[in-house]
Amino acid sequence: MAWFQEIVTSITEYLIIGGPIVGILVILLESIFPALPLGVFITLNMEAFGKIFGFILSWSATCLGCILSYFVFSKWVDRLLQHVLKKHQKKLKKLEKRIYKIPFSHLVLLVALPFTPAFLINIACGLSKMSTKKFIIAILLGKLSIVFFWGFVGTSLIESVTDMKTIIIIALLLIGTYILSKIVSRKMKID
Numbered sequence: 001m002a003w004f005q006e007i008v009t010s011i012t013e014y015l016i017i018g019g020p021i022v023g024i025l026v027i028l029l030e031s032i033f034p035a036l037p038l039g040v041f042i043t044l045n046m047e048a049f050g051k052i053f054g055f056i057l058s059w060s061a062t063c064l065g066c067i068l069s070y071f072v073f074s075k076w077v078d079r080l081l082q083h084v085l086k087k088h089q090k091k092l093k094k095l096e097k098r099i100y101k102i103p104f105s106h107l108v109l110l111v112a113l114p115f116t117p118a119f120l121i122n123i124a125c126g127l128s129k130m131s132t133k134k135f136i137i138a139i140l141l142g143k144l145s146i147v148f149f150w151g152f153v154g155t156s157l158i159e160s161v162t163d164m165k166t167i168i169i170i171a172l173l174l175i176g177t178y179i180l181s182k183i184v185s186r187k188m189k190i191d
Contacts, residue, residue, distance in 0.1 A: 012048040020049065024061040031065025034119040038062065039150035046151040059147045066122050066139045073126030099128035104138060104190045108181035111142025112174055114149045134190050141181055145173045
């Protein structure tokens with residue numbers, strides 16, 4: 001286990017030397033290349049920059065990455081897909097309509113779940129022409145629990161899932177996020 005701590009220490013030293021910009025860029029890269037481990041990057045940011053600043057840095061970067069991805073797919077890729085998938089226009093429109101109609105609170109909950117592939121949500125929402133306001137607010141709310149999960153709980157799925165205290169904290173966080181999304185939905189008239 002000492003070798004693992006040495007690796008983490010070395011990486012966090014590089015992050016500290018590179019500064020917050022490197023921490024942001026690494027998480028933005030994860031938004032483009034979803035195979036990269038977001039949880040590892042969030043945890044390393046919190047190790048390098050402290051729990052509070054690392055949290056804010058990671059949350060800001062992952063939200064920004066999702067929003068950029070949404071805009072890329074809603075503005076440019078959608079037009080390309082319309083031409084490429086002419087044969088499947090009916091199916092595509094039906095799917096886009098279903099995604100478009102997802103209630104705000106359900107979208108927030110989807111974003112908030114630790115193992116939901118964010119890049120698929122970004123793509124689907126961008127292609128469905130979902131309201132930018134609805135998408136951005138859902139991302140800002142939902143990503144709070146993701147960053148909390150990966151940063152404070154850690155990157156090990158097995159440890160996180162087998163620790164009953166962690167499961168209770170995450171369940172309470174998801175319930176709180178859901179309730180908050182319902183309140184925001186009513187106050188801002190999002191659905």
